[in-house]
Amino acid sequence: MADVARLAGVSPATVSRALREPHAVSPPMRARIDAAVDRLSYRRNLMAGGLASARSMTIGVIIPSMTNAFFAATIDGMEAGLAGTGYQLLIGNSRYGEDTEERLIASLLAWSPAAIVVTGCRHSRGALRMLLDAKIPVVEMWELSDRPIDTVVGFSQHAAGAAAARHLIDRGATRLGFVGALLGSDYRAGDRRAGFRAAAAAAGFAPPAEAHMAEQATAVGGAKALSQLMDAHPDVDAVLCSNDVMALGAIFEAQRRGWPIPHRLKLCGFGDMDFAAATEPALTTLRPPRRAIGARIAEILRERFEGTQATQTVFDLGFELVVRGST
Amino acid sequence: MADVARLAGVSPATVSRALREPHAVSPPMRARIDAAVDRLSYRRNLMAGGLASARSMTIGVIIPSMTNAFFAATIDGMEAGLAGTGYQLLIGNSRYGEDTEERLIASLLAWSPAAIVVTGCRHSRGALRMLLDAKIPVVEMWELSDRPIDTVVGFSQHAAGAAAARHLIDRGATRLGFVGALLGSDYRAGDRRAGFRAAAAAAGFAPPAEAHMAEQATAVGGAKALSQLMDAHPDVDAVLCSNDVMALGAIFEAQRRGWPIPHRLKLCGFGDMDFAAATEPALTTLRPPRRAIGARIAEILRERFEGTQATQTVFDLGFELVVRGST
DNA sequence: TTGAAAGCGCTAACAT
């Protein structure tokens, strides 16, 4: 930066200004500085800047899984919304573990990020303390909460599960079932299940029959779990799968078993993943605002960075029941 | 750090050492320092450290798509392999654009990363120059090259396409087809297509009939493309899809058309995605070492960071043809 | 609108 300043015949302070807030520098000077920057292919050292200003152009984001299409879409939306601002996402993977999340928050904080985004509203005590103490915007996502740490952007997982139950009942289901995965650690899937059960009870239905797999949702797992459910509860005629991927496995399992969908078995998924519209029959599913969550967070953060005072702290982006052939 | 040093009764330099290379500090002193760190909940400022040492504990990674399961798995493997080392991944999304890649490299470099990982071996001139000038390990991935910039970890996409062609021919195919997406910008898919065509020609077959979609591979797109192919070339009896997701759409399309798989139509995918084993019939597919690429890169980088001299620069992790019911 | 000066909180030679 000193070299640039010398070449442009100005002080380093002015170069710094020209780079960070171009409008605070007179146009002719800005032009000279830009020319010098180009000439020397100068690139500023963000760590020096971060040290001097005690904040960095980073946003820490913690997601529970790298390979989950939902969070990938959210990250994608956030990144797109932040494009051109110079902010860099620091992505951490908690692997659905609260302790891992806590450690990640600690190491992300060491970068003095400008904001931090976490998945869900349930955190360990230590994590909570760090988030409350961090003097930066904190966004929780993919759930809803009455009193967020700072801001929450998501939708009601409970309501989504309930909507699925009501829809299946509307379509003439007599015995409900649920196929899940990772319910111990994926709180959001747990909430959907709770909503499903609550709506079933409210309609006077018996508690849904359930089959679970301990690991991450996969199509093979979905097929197996449905198979178990069919064996244990042959009267089940409508199933909510915790995830479209499991529903996909379930579709093929039903084909193999000769249970026609939707006549013998109604199937509802979650996610409206790309393939949901392409299956035969096409899959009825709950569509979460996956990319929109990221896009909205980007918007909120941009405003906060510009100094706008937060007026709203809870953003319910809703979900959609996409009715297709499988129900 | 000064506070910790004071509380532990040592110099700041010793605290710094205890934190970075615990073995260079005597055990009793280390214990005192650890206690002081705990007591003050001290967390070191990585930007100050980065500034002082002119390198940061980050690794820049550029992938073409955030929502592609292949790269997600690679990132996951890399992250897992780097766990406990304190390195943070800075992930950039080039969206399959060379210019975007170049810009990303520039902004990642501003973080003085300890290494940089890019997808593929084809880069813009500017990108190439920056990568060659960067005095850090540079890893190219998901392809192979005779003379990598520094190190390449991947497999031969061309060989994978050729293997698919030979397999389909072995299974009695008489007329080959190819269904692709994004071939203009996804060089790896382009290489597979080239390998497929080359092997077809080598076996004395006519050039494969093709149908493409301009956008990212989706199941709906796969169904549509196969449908076009069927209309334009009703004699096609064996198709390679650029991607398992497209193959999934193709399976359902064949079901709808009443073309039994594999008797009327043999179908091969790419990716061995989770659902490939669950479809009906199960999908024959090419399995890339997606997680292994990340894991191996982590291993290579850890060695390089420890100062080991690189002995090998080309890592061919191979691929596997997973034969299932669809062929 | 621009410049001078004083750090930001560490790390790395070097000395002990």
Place this chain on the structure above:
DNA sequence: ATGTTAGCGCTTTCAA
């Protein structure tokens, strides 16, 4: 094995 010292390359008052 530990301490001393001199920066790393910026940003940010403050003054001009």
